[in-house]
Amino acid sequence: MIDLRELAFVYPDGTRAIDGVDLSIGRGEVVAIIGQNGSGKSTLVKHLNGLLRPTEGAVLLEGEPTLGRRVANLAARVGLVFQDPDRQIFAGRVRAEVSFGPRNLGLRGPELDAAVDEALLAVGLADAAGANPYDLGYSRRKLLALASVLAMGTPVIVLDEPTTGQDSAGITRIQGIVASLASAGRTVIAISHDMRFVAETFRRVVVMRAGRVVLDGSPAEVFGEDSWPALASTYLEPPLAARVGARLGLGSTPTEASLVEALVAARG
């Protein structure tokens, strides 16, 4: 579904933010991209909907190069939620903000209303539809930004740091949204710094450093002991469960559930 071929991107100031990435993500995959700030994660995802154009290499969506396609068209296929909700909110009412995206895609009338309602319900803002977005706290504005892209119904959804500023209820909600998107066959790609969220929510983890992919695999592979040196080189630390599991010689246990499971198995 998404194919990055030999992708490289150089900013006008000469920074080589992406330095040869080959990555292919299938329909319905749920992928986390992790790495330090400045490792090229955000630059990478901006290529998926054409906001940035490759300096070298190509981006293919369903086998078709995105080259020459307008962002306004690609937006119907790849929805991108930016990290800071305040960089997009312009409407005086929550509902109007969420309608903006689907309206741009040509949705009108009951179809539009249904899409907006569904998105608001998913993020738990149904009762705030008439509120002023700036009367909501930061964490709810962030959910609003998520809803405004969910409502566009794109086959691919990219989330940049979705859990920043969320409390545990918010994180659980986002995990639920990712799971239901996946079960609906939509592709979810998320950039995150929250290792526990990554280990528990995603089936595939891509680790980036200095514009390259250094690790790519399941959470068990990426957080397993063999990968620790590579992780350490990007200042990332595996979740506590993984480290305790390794210490106990139980293999790779990236999540709490997997650690408990391994402990039970080890005893039995």
Place this chain on the structure above:
Amino acid sequence: MSGRWVRILAGVVATLVAIIIGLSASGTLDATPDPETGLPAGAHRIDSIASQFTTRTIVLIPIAIAINIVLGQTVGTALKIPLYLDSIGTILVGVLAGPIAGAVTGLLANLIWTFVLAGTPFGSPFAWPYAIVAAEIGLLAGIFGYYGFFRNRPNTPTPQLVVGTVISVVVLGALALWGILPAYTEGVTFFGDLASVDPIFQLVAIAIAIVLVLALVALVVQLLVRRNLGVAYVVVGGAICGVISALISAPITEIFFGGVTGSGSDLLVAAFQQAGSTLSNAVLQQGLIQDPIDKTLTYIVVFALLHTLSRRFTARFPQGERAVGVEEG
């Protein structure tokens, strides 16, 4: 020739006076007036000027200046629309913080633009002569804000709506007839002998009249459909600001820059001059087309923005509650 120099001198004096007012207004901040020390008469006014410069206002000023400089360039370029919007920040400060704060922002903006930013890619050595125009824009916005021109007035009752519509049509019509039109027709209005005017300018006058009538009709329709008299206030305010700005900036443009600003609107100046206007008239004719449109659109944008903002937020600025109103419902 000597007449022109008298005008320049008057302009310089006016600028100096404005700077002195601005500096003394901000200067009073250092010694926050103490009500117990028995200040002389008139201290009340200084107090109210000082109260326009809270920390929020001070923090808002550089941001407003940046908005002026950046927004005009990026939005117009991104959407390929000839919208200048280079005074949104100044107008916002005027409305939210008060007339003096608005005027000082305008003045400072152009001085900073010229001097502080001189060596950077954002600086402009040609901005300072317009400092007085920027100050006027901020001042007017503050005054309009003080008198509630930016308040939202949804569901205006019909009698009020009709009276308001009539008044705004009369004001705008008068502004057009005596403020804009005579600049194209050597002082003749539609009530005078238009036939004595050069045919080209007869056409220009008629074209302008048609555009104005269409704009008025659109305004009236908007008013009747939305039943929100706030729109009328904003359009009237924007049009007044535009005409005054054009009147002030035209001589500046003529005297300092030979009538041009280095933007696309210079083509209009060339066209009017080719059609027979003197340079000073051509500059004014160009300004009277561009400025009222630009300022009216800017006022509408500012109005929309102010009402997108949470009232709880605007209320934290010195004039916010008065200008935008308080939370409805």
Place this chain on the structure above:
Amino acid sequence: MAWRRADQIDSATAPPARTGGASLSPADATYLASLAPPAPTTYHRLNPLTKAAAATVATLAAFILGGYIGPLTILVVGVLPAAFAAGILLKLGRFALLISLPVAVSVALVSVFTRAGETVLFVIGPFDATLEGVDFAGQIMVRLIVVAMALGLFGLTTDPRALVVDLEHRGMPPRVAFAAAATLETIPAMIDRATTIQAAQRARGLDTEGSLRARLRGVMPLIGPVILSSLTEVEERSLALEVRAFGRPGRRDLLWSLPDSSRQRFVRWLLLVVLVAVIAARVTGSMPAFL
């Protein structure tokens, strides 16, 4: 009034740091001096006020004198040697040309071809270029180049922070100093902000290349977040400043200052006298004929 404290810096070359009980060690004094923006040449090292006064007088005099000889004299006698001394002659030339180019093109268009005149030089279609038009355009361009060079020289040799710090030493209220100094950093941040917002809205399907109607609909989504998020930030920024005791009335002891000298003060007064003389000559009509 704002400038009342000028006497406090009048006595010494550089205003000495008030040290209270403890005294500043020479090493510390050297370190603090190193915090001031670097100044590679003697011209850079002039007090910002001196450079500002020179730029302002050159600019105003160029306008008031008019014609060719006055402004060109200012350029050749004043601005160019100073730029040479500061080692930025080429850079300044490039800067001045770039910044006056759009205006120059317009002036040529408006003045050369459409200005009424007697002596027609050549004709292109309906437009005739007249000698009077060329003369007028020439005068304007000479003036603009002088202004761009004079102010550009100031800008390229003066760090804005140095100007602001110096003005505060001279009694400008700290609040005005803040507004002026903060603008410098705010602009690049605002450009970043506007760029990100544009990206975020395009990602939501905003069409910036469609019909005029579609593009007009994009105005609010592009402007709105710039202003709304800036205003939200105003709140946070002002709280963060207040926590740092911003707005405390009274004088602050700044960490560094810029040297001034009696010679520079004399030059500034001289510049003022020249300016007044030029104005007086123009107003009374006693300007020498060759100007």
Place this chain on the structure above:
Amino acid sequence: MLELRGVAYRYPGYARSVLQDLDIAIDRHEIVGLVGPNEAGKSTLCLVAAGLAPASIGGTLTGSVLMDGKPIAGLPVHELAAWVGLVFQDPNTQRSGVTGTVFEEVALGSVNLGRPVAETVARTRSSLATLRIEHLADRDPMRLSGGQAQLVAIASILAMEPRLFILDEPTAQLDPEGTRLVGQALRRLAATGTALLIAEHKTDLLDGLCTRIIALDGGRVVLDGPADTALESDGLTGIGIQPPARVRLARAIKASGLRVPDELEQVAAGDRSA
């Protein structure tokens, strides 16, 4: 040292109070973690304790806020600034934007207080040294990583030498490396003996640092106790606060009827001392 007596606070324009019936006293040398779900009133409490609300923000405060037994009502914020320091989430909005070097940025608060230069220099030096960021002194404050910028923000408050240091989610906007840097800085702050009040979601960061935990929900204190017991209590989980990873993991293991291996505490202890 800081005492809130029956405090309720309402923002201007809001009908509802964000804080209600707060009775909190924080003593010298105490290191207090403030937890609670989003919109529970943590940030508001920070603003009230620092004297910004209502002095700068407006709104209505009932009850009293005392600093060393003296009510702070009516005191201008700049006078309180030498007593209480407040660090916010976003390092970018805390940067003054008027300084060319980190040294000047850190010194700014002290300069604003009108302190003599020699004193400002000494305090700035010691503040940079305490947080071990002397190497940043000559850098441009605009060109720092998020974590470094937040350290500079902390240092610039520290240089004012407040008696109570409040931090409102200091790591919320940072990446893992930045969070680690700020975590270290918090430990170094704690070692200076200044009283700390840290609002934070990441209970792992508070674990082993705080002496006391206060939990807010719906603007009221729902839990207030020593850190070691509070972080392991079910009360926190009840209001939706994730306990530290070691506590969660131990619970999950116990729930499946197993003994908690010692290795868990060993690995977690290693994290805390890192």
